[in-house]
Amino acid sequence: MLSLSPLRASASGASNYYLEEEKQFHINQPEFTITPDNLEHSDKESSLQPTENPTANYYLAEKSGEQTTQWYGKIAEKEGVLGQAITHEKLEAVLSGTLDDSAVKGAGSDKRRTGYDLVFSAPKGASIMALVYGDNRILDAHDNATKKAISMIEKDTAQYRQVDPSTREASYTNSQNLLFGLVQHKTSRENDPQLHTHTLLANMTHDKDGNLKNLASSFIQNGFETQGTYERILENQKYYGMIYQSELGRSLDKMGYQIKSLGNGQIDIDGIPDKVIEASSTRREQILEQANDIGLNTNKSRDHIAHQTRKAKTYTPERSLQKEWLEKNEKLGFDGLAFVAQSYSKTHQPEHSPTTPILPAIAQAIENSVSYLSDRNTAISYEKIITTALDKFSPEHIVQFSQFKQALDNTIKEDKLIALDKNKTLFTTPTLLDAEKKLIETTNKRSHGLVVHADEKSLEQTRLKSDSQQLIKDVLSSKKQVNVINLIGSSQQISEALLHVTENSGKAIHFITPNKLVQQQTEQQVKRQAFSVTQWVKNAFRSDVVHT
Numbered sequence: 001m002l003s004l005s006p007l008r009a010s011a012s013g014a015s016n017y018y019l020e021e022e023k024q025f026h027i028n029q030p031e032f033t034i035t036p037d038n039l040e041h042s043d044k045e046s047s048l049q050p051t052e053n054p055t056a057n058y059y060l061a062e063k064s065g066e067q068t069t070q071w072y073g074k075i076a077e078k079e080g081v082l083g084q085a086i087t088h089e090k091l092e093a094v095l096s097g098t099l100d101d102s103a104v105k106g107a108g109s110d111k112r113r114t115g116y117d118l119v120f121s122a123p124k125g126a127s128i129m130a131l132v133y134g135d136n137r138i139l140d141a142h143d144n145a146t147k148k149a150i151s152m153i154e155k156d157t158a159q160y161r162q163v164d165p166s167t168r169e170a171s172y173t174n175s176q177n178l179l180f181g182l183v184q185h186k187t188s189r190e191n192d193p194q195l196h197t198h199t200l201l202a203n204m205t206h207d208k209d210g211n212l213k214n215l216a217s218s219f220i221q222n223g224f225e226t227q228g229t230y231e232r233i234l235e236n237q238k239y240y241g242m243i244y245q246s247e248l249g250r251s252l253d254k255m256g257y258q259i260k261s262l263g264n265g266q267i268d269i270d271g272i273p274d275k276v277i278e279a280s281s282t283r284r285e286q287i288l289e290q291a292n293d294i295g296l297n298t299n300k301s302r303d304h305i306a307h308q309t310r311k312a313k314t315y316t317p318e319r320s321l322q323k324e325w326l327e328k329n330e331k332l333g334f335d336g337l338a339f340v341a342q343s344y345s346k347t348h349q350p351e352h353s354p355t356t357p358i359l360p361a362i363a364q365a366i367e368n369s370v371s372y373l374s375d376r377n378t379a380i381s382y383e384k385i386i387t388t389a390l391d392k393f394s395p396e397h398i399v400q401f402s403q404f405k406q407a408l409d410n411t412i413k414e415d416k417l418i419a420l421d422k423n424k425t426l427f428t429t430p431t432l433l434d435a436e437k438k439l440i441e442t443t444n445k446r447s448h449g450l451v452v453h454a455d456e457k458s459l460e461q462t463r464l465k466s467d468s469q470q471l472i473k474d475v476l477s478s479k480k481q482v483n484v485i486n487l488i489g490s491s492q493q494i495s496e497a498l499l500h501v502t503e504n505s506g507k508a509i510h511f512i513t514p515n516k517l518v519q520q521q522t523e524q525q526v527k528r529q530a531f532s533v534t535q536w537v538k539n540a541f542r543s544d545v546v547h548t
Contacts, residue, residue, distance in 0.1 A: 001120070001121045001123075001241055001244075001245075001266065002118065002119070002120055002121075002149070002237055002240055002241035002244060003118075003119045003121070004116065004117070004118055004119075004230075004233060004234060004237060005116070005117050005119075006113060006115075006116050006117075006230070007095070007113075007114045007115045007116060007117055007200070009114075010110065010114065011092050011093075011094075011095035011096035011097075011108075011114050012092050012096075014091075014095055014114060014115070014200070015088050015091040015092040015095060016088070018091070018181075018183045018198055018200065019069065019086060019087075019088050019091060019183065028066070029066050029131070029134070029136065029139070029186075030131075030132070030133070030134035030322065031134045031136055032133060032134035032135050032136070032337065032340050032341075033134075067085055068183065068184040068185075069085050069086040069181070069182060069183050069184070070083050070084065070085060070086065070181075070182050071083065071084055071086060071179070071180070071181060071182075072147060072150065072180040072181075072182055072199075073150070073154055073177065073178045073179045073180045074154060074176065074177035074178065075099070075177050075178060075179035075202075075204070075205070075206065076179055076180070078177075078206075079099070079100070086181050086182075086183065091181055091200070094179060094181070094202045094204070095114040095115050095200075095202060095203075096108050096114065097109075097112060097114075097203065097204060097212075097214070099179075099204060099212055102211075102212040103212065104203070104204050104212050104213060104214045105213075105214060106214070112203070112214070113203050113214075113217070114202075114203060115200055115201050115202045115203045116200075116201040116203075116230055116233075117198055117199070117200060117201075118150070118153070118198075118199040118200075118201055118233070119196055119197070119198055119199070120142075120145070120146045120149065120196060120197050120199060120241075120244050121194065121195070121196040122138070122142045122194075122195040122196065122248065123248075123262070123266065123267060123268035123269070124194070124268065124277050124280060124281055125268040125269035125270075125272045125277060126138050126142070126195065126248070126252065126268060126269055127193045127194050127195040127280075128193055128272065128276065128277075128280055128325075128329075128336065129257075129269060129272075129336065129339070129340060130142070130195055131186050131193040131194075131195055131325075132193050132322070132325045132326060132329065132336055133336035133337055133339070133340050134340070135255075135340045135343070137251075137255050138195070138252070138255075139195070140251075141247075141248055141251035141252060141255070142195055142197070142248060143182075143184075143197070144247065144251065145243075145244045145245075145247035145248040145251065146182065146197050146199065146244060148243060148244070148247045149240050149241075149243040149244040149247070150178075150180055150199055150240075152240060152243055153178070153233055153240055154176060154177065154178045154180075155176055156232065156236070156383075157229045157230075157232035157233050158174065158175045158176050158177055158178050158205050158215070158229055159172050159173065159174055159175060159205070159215065159216035159227065159228065159229050159232070160172075160173055160175055160205050160207050160213035160214070160215065160216050161173075161213075161214075161216040161217070161218075161227075172216050172218070172227045172228075173207065173208070174423070175205045175206060175207060175208075175213075177205055177206050178201060178202070178205060178229075179201075179202040179204060180199050180200065180201055180202070181199075181200040181202070182197055182198070182199055182200075183197065183198040183200065184196075184197045184198075185197070185198065187321070188282070190282035191321060192280045192281065192282050193280055193325055194280075201229075203215050205229075215228075215229040215230070216228050216229055217229070217230060217231065218231060225421055225423070225425065225426065236381075236383040236387075238265060238387050238391075239383040239384075239386060239387045241265065242265045242386070242387055242390050242391075242401065243401050245265055245266060245267050246390070246401035247401060248267070249267040250401075252267075252269060253349075255343050256342075256343035256344055256345070256346045256347075256348060256349060257269045257270070257271075257343050257348050257349075258270040258271055258348040258349050258350070264391065265387065265390055265391050270348070271339070271348055272334070272339070273332065273333075273334055275332050276329055276332055276334045279328055279329070279332060280325070280328075359403065359406075359407065361395040362389075362394075362395070362403050362404055362406075362407045363407045363410070363411075364393070365389040365390075365393035365394050365395065365404070365407075366385065366386075366389050366404065366407045366408050366411055367411070368389070368392070368393040369385050369386075369388040369389035369392070369393055370385060370411070370416075370417065370429065372388060372392065372393075373385065373388060374428075374429050374431070374432060378428060378432055379420055379426050379427070379428055380426070380427055380428070381425055381426055381427075382408065382424070382425050382426075382427070383425075385408055385427075386401075386404050386405065386408060389404055389408075390404060412424070412427070415430070416429070416430070417429060418430065418433060452476045452477070452505050452506060452507045453476065453477065453505065454472055454473045454476045454477075454501055454505050455501060455504045455505040457504075458500055458501045458504040458505065459472065459473070459501050461500070462496075462497035462500060462501065464493070464494070464497050468494055468497070471494075472497065472498055472501050472502075475498070475502075476501070476502065476505055476507060492525050492526060495511065495525075495526045496526055496527060499511075499526060511526065
């Protein structure tokens with residue numbers, strides 16, 4: 001699962017929280033060991049005891065020298081710190097906007113955003129097997145799945161913003177380089193086993209000339225393509241979460257575990273009793289209960305509830321905590337060590353693999369996803385096609401996320417989808433294009449009587465410049481069935497004037513927006529003007545003109 005939130009503390013405060021304060025809650029990692037060479041030398045007082053089954057050839061040992069923090073991303077690679085442990089001094093400097101001898105604009109300012117916290121959480125069953133029963137293969141799989149997801153985030157979302165000094169117009173450039181600080185934690189705020197990694201995304205990127213820039217952000221979206229790094233991640237949160245889930249599921253499958261779907265793109269290890277999962281899911285149950293109480297059970301609402309209701313972690317000595325976890329599961333009759341051992345012998349997995357060929361099934365899932373989305377949208381995003389395919393039409397058995405991408409890329413190469421932008425992130429279908437062409441051909445034949453003369457009084461009331469007034473006159477005098485005007489940019493005045501003059505000249509007008517967000521912004525900004533009581537009354541009874 002992927003949850004998102006901006007870093008709300010200062011650079012020093014965030015660094016202290018994630019690195020210093022959390023150190024006392026770190027627990028040493030147990031390690032599942034098959035050959036009991038040290039059985040007779042084990043510490044009888046330790047919570048990490050050999051199994052009491054005299055015929056078993058596995059037990060828990062302590063793993064030492066574990067590194068739980070590291071730098072990641074193209075910037076880390078360029079700086080020569082890729083994979084190195086994170087220090088408090090380095091993290092504080094990075095979050096404040098400084099990297100070696102370079103600094104972003106506004107570095108060190110309290111008003112500047114320091115970064116973002118992207119939290120990748122392992123499923124509860126996987127967390128139990130890794131943290132309680134020492135299957136360290138799962139730790140590696142979780143780490144690799146996290147890196148796979150954030151590598152895609154880096155490739156897709158990294159942006160910086162530039163403003164032309166002469167026109168003051170902003171432009172956005174994709175940079176494809178980011179800096180992440182990965183901090184691994186192992187407990188929830190209720191001291192349950194919960195493997196998760198805080199992926200701290202620093203607010204910086206390099207431009208094409210190697211200069212350090214703040215990440216782009218855009219509160220107002222114009223056009224189909226979403227601008228802003230965090231805005232892009234937020235829009236496709238489910239997509240990147242599914243990348244993590246798919247990569248982790250593939251690794252768990254290779255280890256010998258049977259995988260089950262939890263719905264909504266989530267997976268976990270099959271075969272662990274529900275009562276064991278529930279006994280270690282105190283925090284999740286709290287969040288779900290509150291989400292259901294307020295009637296908002298979505299990813300974003302759960303992220304908000306988790307942040308608002310989080311309490312300070314309480315310190316429990318590591319031996320006491322691990323002993324508590326083991327004893328709790330033993331009372332429930334669950335032999336976790338035996339469960340891990342069975343994964344090595346592939347006992348959990350069925351003898352026969354699925355009979356449905358994988359690639360044709362995935363291709364069909366992509367086709368179904370496109371069909372489903374095109375019934376509801378004229379433009380569909382690359383990420384939405386994949387998430388819908390995985391969420392609604394995926395085969396039951398586990399497949400690699402890359403196979404869905406391959407199937408979608410093949411669909412694009414076969415011209416079954418048509419790109420609407422140069423980056424090939426938005427698409428439409430030939431069927432939708434044909435329907436639009438037929439509509440245009442039909443309306444072009446119906447130009448008789450379409451000319452409308454602009455109402456001069458209404459035009460004067462707008463107090464527009466002469467060239468803007470002429471634009472409105474040209475639109476109204478056109479014989480086209482439909483006139484499309486691009487109003488991107490500072491367009492509130494011309495939009496309100498166009499609305500006022502057109503309606504008072506006896507012609508209908510509609511503002512078409514690419515999504516609900518822009519629709520709401522346009523509705524708030526573009527208001528009908530009234531220069532008399534009569535006009536005010538007429539406006540009160542006119543229908544909405546802004547649509548998606």
